[in-house]
Amino acid sequence: MQENNDNTEILLQELSRLKENDPAIEETRKKLAGYLNDLINHDFEKLVRLLYRLDIDETKLKKTLHDHPQHNAGEMIADLVIERQLQKIRSRQQFNQQDNDIDENEKW
Numbered sequence: 208m209q210e211n212n213d214n215t216e217i218l219l220q221e222l223s224r225l226k227e228n229d230p231a232i233e234e235t236r237k238k239l240a241g242y243l244n245d246l247i248n249h250d251f252e253k254l255v256r257l258l259y260r261l262d263i264d265e266t267k268l269k270k271t272l273h274d275h276p277q278h279n280a281g282e283m284i285a286d287l288v289i290e291r292q293l294q295k296i297r298s299r300q301q302f303n304q305q306d307n308d309i310d311e312n313e314k315w
Contacts, residue, residue, distance in 0.1 A: 244281030
């Protein structure tokens with residue numbers, strides 16, 4: 208059980224370091240897909256908690272899985288997770304840029 212939690216934390220750390228057009232994305236995607244497939248088969252409840260923690264859109268997830276039943280579920284979910292992580296990174300960058308554009312006297 209502890210090993211499974213360690214794998215989750217390691218993957219979450221890798222995801223947090225992703226950058227747009229990073230060559231490591233494909234390697235992370237493969238590891239993540241394998242891990243997600245393992246959760247699908249052995250600990251579905253943990254998968255659901257992880258997807259909630261990563262803020263994966265449930266409607267988009269269901270539609271993706273429904274529209275492509277012949278594809279590997281772990282890979283499709285990994286793509287959604289990576290897409291979401293990159294969205295978060297872009298959002299943070301945009302927010303930080305907006306924050307940097309504010310005059311120091313007007314910041315709280």
